[in-house]
Amino acid sequence: MHGAGVIEAIEEKEIQGKRQEYYLITIPISSMQVMIPLAKVTSSSIRAVSDKLAMKNVLHIFHYGESDTSLSWKERYKLNSEKLKSGKLQEGAEVLRDLTRIQNQKALNSSEKQMLLTARKMLISELGLINGITENQATDLLSTSKNV
Template sequence: MFAVGDKVVYPMHGAGVVKTIEKRERDGQSVDYLILAMLLGEMKVMVPVDSVERVGLRHVIENDDIDAVEKVLEERPDNYNKAITWNRRFNMYLEKMKSGNVFEVADVIRTLQVQENEKKLSTGERRLLGTARQILISEVMLVKNAEQQDIENWLNKFF
């Protein structure tokens, strides 16, 4: 399970650290909550312990997994759904990000960044790219114990 000090990823929010576990009242019941300090955005998130699996909270990847993330970022999509309307692509990318899987998030970044470099993205896709980048950057910051700018530079070298 999770303990104070654990480095975690909350899908669609990014990486953070479990700061405390607090008991709170919910519907007349005493419930344990994980209090997460998110790495980027100065946000504090409360997740009921009994909901961590449902919301997809997970531990950050291991340092050894960074090579596999880099492989995803280095690949170039042959056909990145050009025939699909932008809103269907958007929903497809959103589902990948909601999965919380770091490789799916990297895939979304790679695909959208390649599209952005070839032709401009829609406003929604550009915003999704920004969110995906922040999620991946925050996780890699915790894995590598590095500063945000260093990880942004690391990510930018792929594009």
């Protein structure tokens, strides 16, 4: 849920008396570094960055996919939380799409505003890494990508 990152190194560290190897990952969009134990990578939501074709398909769904407007606020929040926690690009884009559409019709509550920002950050960070562009360029590309 932090956005796309780059594995900078694999380091062995001793934390709480236990020695193990960690991925040292830099998250460019938030200037953050995280350490993930190699042994826990398969059970986490970490995945390889998508390719340009997958991103193109996701952007198409983002712009033209259907939103389910029949859900109550609680149902929508639960579903969107699960989608973001999955770490899947398409599901994050669906959250961004649906919350953006709702925001264009009425004000979001503070929890959904935060969720919208998180989903936006995740999509923009991956779009930037895939295309080798800055956060601002990725933001511009996202808003003009209907023609992609």
